[in-house]
Amino acid sequence: MTVLAAASLTETFDALGAGFEKRHPGVTVSTTYGGSGALAQQIVQGAPVDVFASAAGAPMMTVTKAGLAARPTVFATNVLELVVPKGNPAHVESLADLSRPGLKVVLCDMTVPCGSAAQTLLQKAGVAVRPVSLEQDVKQVLSKVELDEADAGLVYVTDARSAHGEVATVDVPEATAVVNDYPIAVLEKAPNPAAARAFVAYVRSPVGTKALRDAGFGPAP
Template sequence: MRGLRLLGALSAAVLLVAGCGSDSADSSGAAGSGSGDASAEAVSGELQVFAAASLKESYEQLASDLKEANPDLAITFQYGASGQLATQIEQGAPADVFSSADEVSMTKLADAGLVEEPKVIAKNVLQIVVPAGNPATIETLADLQNPDLTIVTCAAAAACGKITASLEEQVGYKVASDSQEPDVKSVLQKVSLGEADAGLVYVTDVKSAGDKVEGIDIPEAAELSNSYPIAAVKGAPNAEAATAFIEYVESDAGQKILADHGFLAP
């Protein structure tokens, strides 16, 4: 099993420094339950992972679940809109791994010869998010056409913005969006703070916000799930650690964490 092979390579365990943007935080403890050869060479050095904002909670749990510290490996997560992250990599940002919330952003880098072969690790679907208690009594996607409501959506460059546009095309009408936010977490924040009556985010984002918000399913969105590809960046400063990270995400343990946060199987 791939997860066991990875944990064998990481048998000394891992110290991850997980951050959003330029921030970082330490997480340490005992490694997972996989067994392996204690003499296997452990990965080390610094690893830069550029990941879609909707993966934040899942990836931070991946970090915390590798519980026995290995001070020879440090991982920094840079979260944001997939399109913006792809542009940064295209412009030479020192990333080792790119984990996207859409295939368009990944294909852009693959066509430019900037990443290794991508692999889809999960899928996600849109959901209407409303503040706790649903004060505007929103029931369906059609309700978001009401100009008297304050609606927030993702900007067109973000993966959530692309899938919103596809949804609007499918249903034949547009959401009356008052604000287009740079990424899905910005939409979620405005709704959770009561600054908007509703927004369009992923199921996983609604789940991550707990009792601050409520989610309303969109039947029309079921056929428009986003695929989440991951790939090592070609010429990555730490290619060995990049491979190890990707294998862990693909492992049974990694897939369970993604599923626990609401992601669908790839």
């Protein structure tokens, strides 16, 4: 069974995939992670996929408008958080600090949900930022900060948690106003529709819900 999932779901879906395989002997879950927009395009271009899990509604809409998925359901939510290298050498204390001249800020590209959310957050807060790079998924932003290639980056709360102390975090109270919904759907042309439906049910089950909450995801609306 093939799953395409937003990069921010990597750790959680790896664990859920392993748990699903144990409950369904003979089923192998193969998951590819990346920017939700790029994954949606792969589906539209004919990639044989069973399940799609997106970090926002727009990429899923691309798939549903093409008639390739029906009845997606939101299974989790996420918000952004500032991450900085350990020790916070640039002394970033708030979202407003991202406008400081000379500060190396990394964001997701606007074509992926983390980038769209970051742009909305910055606009709402009235903070002008000139990023030194725009990355294709949230894990790339996190990596830049972990490697001290940036002074700060905006990632999801869940990604900051997944770094296990390799980055420091800066609270962003404004982020609660920009919430990303995560929809999931079985593809209409799923090669393994029964397994796909069972996997979506597993993600939405108490076991899946607990794994998502433990990772820092918020509840579905």
